[in-house]
Amino acid sequence: MNNLGTDVVVAGAGPTGLMLAHELALAGVDVVVLERLPERTGLSKALNLQPRTAEMLELRGLLHGAEERSFTTVQDGHFAMIPVGYDGWDTRFPFQLGIPQAQVEAYLEEQLATQGTKVLRGAEVIDFVQDKDSVSVRYRTNGGETRLRAKFLVGCDGGRSVVRKGLDVDFPGVNGEGFGMVADVLFDKIPDGAQKQWRTMRNVGGATGDTTFKGLIPLGEPGLYRFVYGDRASRPADIRSAVSHDEVRRALLESYGDSATVSEIRWASQFSDAARQAEHYRVGRVLLAGDAAHIHFPAGGQGLNLGVQDAMNLGWKLAATVRGWAGDDLLDTYEAERHPVGAQVLHNVAAQTGLIPRSHESRALRAVFADLAALPEVSRHLSGMVSGLGIRYATYGTSHPALGSRLTDQDVATEAGPLRPSTLFHNGDFVLLTTSPAHTDAARAQARSPRLTTQLVTSLPWPSTDAVLYRPDGYACWVTPTPTR
Ligand SMILES: Cc1cc2nc3c(=O)[nH]c(=O)nc-3n(C[C@H](O)[C@H](O)[C@H](O)COP(=O)(O)OP(=O)(O)OC[C@H]3O[C@@H](n4cnc5c(N)ncnc54)[C@H](O)[C@@H]3O)c2cc1C
Missing domain, CATH: 3.50.50.60 (FAD/NAD(P)-binding domain)
Structure with missing residues (x-):
């Protein structure tokens, strides 16, 4: 060394x-x-782990261990607390892992x-x-x-x-104007309307006033919730100061009235909206x-x-x-x-913080946006942004749909039967899926790495494509034949 x-x-x-x-x-x-x-x-x-993070852990054979430590799966994502689905992303993990x-x-x-x-x-x-x-x-x-x-x-x-x-x-960037507070709260009596299991982003929370918002996420243990509270327009003098239990209780009262009784506040913290x-x-x-x-x-x-x-x-x-x-x-x-x-x-x-309603006009804007987000193409676009599934690196151009795109981990056909490609990535190698061993040398030259796993397949899901090379992080970086356009 x-x-x-x-x-x-x-x-x-x-x-x-x-x-x-x-x-x-x-x-x-x-x-x-x-x-x-x-x-x-x-x-x-x-x-939470977003779907793309789950896919990446799966590439290393680590997802199962994370799942064992998770307390739920959440079937949708959200944009400004407006639920969006993962349809159309071709992922094995169309959910967030609650962990x-x-x-x-x-x-x-x-x-x-x-x-x-x-x-x-x-x-x-x-x-x-x-x-x-x-x-x-x-x-x-x-x-x-x-x-x-x-x-x-x-x-x-x-x-x-x-x-x-x-x-x-x-x-x-910007310093921001507001703040948020989080606290893990054990309730003797949970607030009216709080969901008992975190399965969806619907009904988690939302705006409470012109600039304030609240949320309650059940954490798996009976009565234990993550309480989120914030105000977009007012910030404490010292954003780094500790949050007292009295402040948490006040915010709970303001958000949920006196329908709930608190048994224990396990921890609390506040954060800024600086970006x-x-x-x-x-x-x-x-x-x-x-x-x-x-x-x-x-x-x-x-x-x-x-x-x-x-x-x-x-x-x-x-x-x-x-x-x-x-x-x-x-x-x-x-x-x-x-x-x-x-x-x-x-x-x-x-954009999400801009959708927190703070006026008659912005409430109308949010309602219109929510209608739009219900359209499949819009929902897919928004969920792709937040989940990481929509990332496509421009490094290799866009002449072939695979280039710069993620491995979607659909089974590939091999002579021995269907194979799940993510299993080839566990040791962090480049992975070549190829219809002929003749492409290995060219792929190795592209990878510039001695660590290449070659898998013969009988076909690939793209027309006129004989081989595709994936980087260790699961993005395609080379295909052959070279696309002509
Ligand atoms: C209230 C709140 C809720 C959030 N919820 C979510 C969520 O639901 N989903 C999500 O994806 N993200 C969420 N985040 C963001 C997420 O917590 C952070 O993005 C994440 O912790 C970043 O990880 P990191 O490893 O980059 O940094 P950190 O987690 O901050 O880790 C940095 C580490 O470096 C150490 N360190 C600092 N200085 C030094 C030093 N000089 N020498 C050696 N070590 C040092 C620290 O002790 C720490 O262990 C949330 C953040 C907040 C504040």
Whole structure:
């Protein structure tokens, strides 16, 4: 490793950092995860995995374990709390998996440990210095300060990222005007009208006043609910301050009247509606992913999912660079592909918050929008945006419908019978589905990686297509014959 302590330092063991470390370890890259907190908090901001995240976990054989830790499946998504379905996306997972963020983190950390990678806890990144060959990361533990040299550093250290600040990249956006509050509340008597199981986004909540909104999501344990409350037009003086139980009780009373009685408030927190995105995701040997690269109001349940998908996009590219299979041009496609996806999420979140009614006119606008969202094509468009299913990378052009598109994981025909292609991705290889072994060399040249799994198929679902090559994150990057238009 040439006097380096490790190949890659990942700052932060949230869902993004853990997923990234998993991908790197899978590719045989030496990775050290530095996490400021001495132990996991066990608290959950996010509660869901979107269909595209489920598909990606399935590519690694990890979905089953996540399902075991989930408490429900939700049959639809939503746009500004207006339900939208997943019809037309050709996915095996047309639902959101209800799973607390803490469970996602615990599960990913377990998986990482089975790969021999441990999270170094109580290790806070302070700063770093990079040159053309390496990056030196300074971190603090209760034993003092240490320096670790690596080929790359990835900041997965959340919205207040020290790594992003150290890079001095712009983080443009808006401060927002309002706030939201979440609390996990155990009721003795649940509020009138609250659903008992979270199966749909219908009846979860909605607007309460001109600028206020509320929601109640059952968390699986009898009487336990995630209470969401917010005001788009008024923000507490200190958005980082702790939320008192009295404030939660007041917000509950305002939202649901005195029909409910509370047994316990397990935790409460507040969040801002600021929206910002780092101008660059890469500066030399330092990269950003997840909330370190983008923050936004949690409308639609997208943040964790965006971060995990950043990690899937970056993992194989960084591994290929570290292992010398690919050069800078491949690593640069991380920002080229993921920055527009992040920008699109900030855009749709702004649109969703704009649909929270605050006037006679906006209530009318919301009603018209809800009518439109009931149309199948509109519903598909909206759910594609929020779920990640609609992502198509422009990197490879659009001359063939598969290029830049995700593997939909429909069975392919082989001589041995139907085969589910996702099973070929478990070890993080490129995957070639081909009607002839003659295409393997060309595909290997495209992949620029020795890690290629070739699967002979008797046919492919596109006319005049003999072979399609998928990247390790499940997006098609090459087809043959080369389309002529
Ligand atoms: C109220 C609320 C509800 C949400 N609901 C949803 C939802 O339903 N669905 C969804 O998809 N998303 C949701 N989100 C967003 C989601 O929680 C975040 O997008 C997600 O946590 C981002 O993951 P991350 O790993 O990028 O960052 P984080 O989860 O913030 O993890 C960063 C990690 O880095 C560590 N760290 C920070 N600084 C340092 C340092 N200097 N050195 C070392 N370690 C450091 C932190 O301790 C932390 O463990 C919600 C957010 C909020 C606030």
